Amino acid sequence: MDQLPLEVYSSDEVKFIEAEHAKEHNGHCFDLMQQAGKAVFDFIVRECAQAKDVWIFCGKGNNGGDGYIVANLLLENSINHRVFATGVPHEGTEASIAYEYYVRQGGIVEYELPNHGQLPDDGVIAYSAPDVIVDALLGTGTNSSPKGDMAKWIAYINQLNTYVVSIDIPSGVIADTGSVPGMCVSADATVCMLALKPGLLTSDAVDFVGKLEFAPLGVQSYSYYDVFDYSKTTYPVPIMRMSYKDIKPQLPVRLPSFNKGDNGKVLIIAGASGFGGAAILCGTGALRSGAGLVKVALEKDNYQALLSVRPELMTVDLNSAEALQKAIDWADVIAVGPGLGVNERTQRILDTLDDVIDKYVVYDADALNVLSKYEEKFYNENRVITPHPGEAARLLGCTVEAINADRLGSCYKLWQKFGGVVLLKGTGTVVCDGNRLSIINEGSPALATGGSGDLLTGIIASLIAQGLGLEMGVIVGACIHARAGAICGQKEGVIGTLPLDVSKYVRELVNGRD
Incomplete structure (x- = not known):
C-alpha cells in the first residue's frame, strides 16, 4: 500500500481518470478491477494473517466485481471463504467478467444470508462468525441512503461484530461529501482505490472508515490534478488533503537576529x-x-x-x-x-x-x-x-x-x-x-x-x-x-x-x- 496522496478527487473526476485509462486499455478498466481485488487480498494476508475464514459481500456493480476478484484469490490460495451476493452483475460489465470467472473456477455464490437475512429474535448469531468480512456492496456511485434488502445486508454485517475491510469506501458513505444518510458498514479498514475520495476524510464518514489505506492501482492519478474543466465537476476547484507532515x-523560521x-x-x-x-x-x-x-x-x-x-x-x-x-x-x-x-x-x-x-x-x-x-x-x-x-x-x-x-x-x-x-x-x-x-x-x-x-x-x-x-x-x-x-x-x-x-x-x- 502507498501512503495517502495529497490530491483528492470527486467521483466524477475519478470517472474521468478511469475513462482516460480505458482509452489506453481497449476500452475497459478490468485491469484496475484485478489490481483492486489483489490490493484487498494482500491487505488481508498482511493485516489479518491468522484469518482462517473470510466472508465477502458483493453488490451487483463494480465494487462487487472487486469482491469477486478477492474471492478468486482466496480460492486460488485455498483460504476458506464464502461469497454472498445481492444479485448477479449485469451482463457485459467488468463485474460480470469477474463473477463469471470466479464461478468457472468452482467458486460458490450464495444469494441469501444465513437465517435468510434475518437474525434470531434474541439477536444472537447461532453460527460461527468469520474472521474477516470484505464489504464489496456499494461503491462511489452511492448518493442516497441504502434501501430495502441492501440496508438489511449492511445491518447484518455490522451485527456480526467481526473485522471488516471495505473496498474503496464503506457501503453507505457518500463518496463526495462523507455524509452518511442511512445504514452504513462500520469498517475496521478501508482500502481506497485509484484516487483518494473527499468523503473518506470528512463529516460522519470518519466514524465508519477505520484505518485508511490507499492503492494507486498503477495509475499516477496525481498527474490529473488541476486539469479538469471545473465548471463540470462536483466542486468548482481542485481538492487537496493536508496534514502536519x-x-x-x-x-515559521526564527533567525538568530530576530527580536520580538x-x-x-x-x-x-x-x-x-x-x-x-x-x-x-x-x-x-x-x-x-x-x-x-x-x-x-x-x-x-x-x-x-x-x-x-x-x-x-x-x-x-x-x-x-x-x-x-x-x-x-x-x-x-x-x-x-x-x-x-x-x-x-x-x-x-x-x-x-x-x-x-x-x-x-x-x-x-x-x-x-x-x-x-x-x-x-x-x-x-x-x-x-x-x-x-x-x-x-x-x-x-x-x-x-x-x-x-x-x-x-x-x-x-x-x-x-x-x-x-x-x-x-x-x-x-x-x-x-x-x-x-x-x-x-x-x-x-x-x-x-x-x-x-x-x-x-x-x-x-x-x-x-x-x-x-x-x-x-x-x-x-x-x-x-x-x-x-x-x-x-x-x-x-x-x-x-x-x-x-x-x-x-x-x-x-x-x-x-x-
Whole structure:
C-alpha cells in the first residue's frame, strides 16, 4: 500500500481518470478491477494473517466485481471463504467478467444470508462468525441512503461484530461529501482505490472508515490534478488533503537576529464580562504558536484573570474607542470575536475593522454571529472566517444539516459570499481560498470541548502575523491545532482534555517536533 496522496478527487473526476485509462486499455478498466481485488487480498494476508475464514459481500456493480476478484484469490490460495451476493452483475460489465470467472473456477455464490437475512429474535448469531468480512456492496456511485434488502445486508454485517475491510469506501458513505444518510458498514479498514475520495476524510464518514489505506492501482492519478474543466465537476476547484507532515516545510523560521517585533504583532479583540476565558485561550494560542507580541482588548474586569494566567499578554480597554484604534494601528494581524458578545458594541468594532484595508483580520465566534446579520458589508479578500457548522448555517441562511451534508460545498459557498479564506470547523476541517479546497487530515475528539476554537483563532492569527500568508497561515494553523489535539488525546486521554492542555503541544509542533 502507498501512503495517502495529497490530491483528492470527486467521483466524477475519478470517472474521468478511469475513462482516460480505458482509452489506453481497449476500452475497459478490468485491469484496475484485478489490481483492486489483489490490493484487498494482500491487505488481508498482511493485516489479518491468522484469518482462517473470510466472508465477502458483493453488490451487483463494480465494487462487487472487486469482491469477486478477492474471492478468486482466496480460492486460488485455498483460504476458506464464502461469497454472498445481492444479485448477479449485469451482463457485459467488468463485474460480470469477474463473477463469471470466479464461478468457472468452482467458486460458490450464495444469494441469501444465513437465517435468510434475518437474525434470531434474541439477536444472537447461532453460527460461527468469520474472521474477516470484505464489504464489496456499494461503491462511489452511492448518493442516497441504502434501501430495502441492501440496508438489511449492511445491518447484518455490522451485527456480526467481526473485522471488516471495505473496498474503496464503506457501503453507505457518500463518496463526495462523507455524509452518511442511512445504514452504513462500520469498517475496521478501508482500502481506497485509484484516487483518494473527499468523503473518506470528512463529516460522519470518519466514524465508519477505520484505518485508511490507499492503492494507486498503477495509475499516477496525481498527474490529473488541476486539469479538469471545473465548471463540470462536483466542486468548482481542485481538492487537496493536508496534514502536519505536509505543512512542516511551511513552519515559521526564527533567525538568530530576530527580536520580538520581527515575530509578528497580534491584537485579539475578545472577552466580554463573563467570557474572559475565551480571551485567555485565544491569547495563549497566539503566544504558543510564536507571535512576538500579543495585545488583548477585553473588559477590565477580566484583566486580573488574564494576567494571572498569561502575564506575557498586554491588555487594552475594550470600551475605549481611542485605545482600541491605537491597538488596531499597532497590530499586524487582528483576531476578533471569541467571547465578545452579540451586541451593538461588537457591531461597531466590526464596522471599524471593515475600514482597515491594510491588515488581515480573523473573524471567529460572536464576530461571525454579528456578521451573519450584516454580511453585505464584509466581503473582503483580507479576511479569514472560521465558523463551526452552526455559525456557518447562520452565515448561509440554511440548516446545520445542510452544512454537514456537504461540507466542501458549504465551505466554497461561504468563500463565494465572504471572500478571503474560509475555515469550516468540524471533523475533517475544510479550508477554501477560492482556488482550492483543502481538507485537514488531522484531528481528535479531544478537541470537542469549549474553547478549542478560541485557541485555534489565536494560532491562525499568530502564523499569519509571522508571514505565512493568509491561506497558508490558516492551513498550517489548522494542522498544528488538530495534531496537537491528537497528541494530547493519545497521551492524556480524549475525555476531559482542555484547550490549555493542548496548547503545550502547539509549542512542540510549531518548532517541528512531532
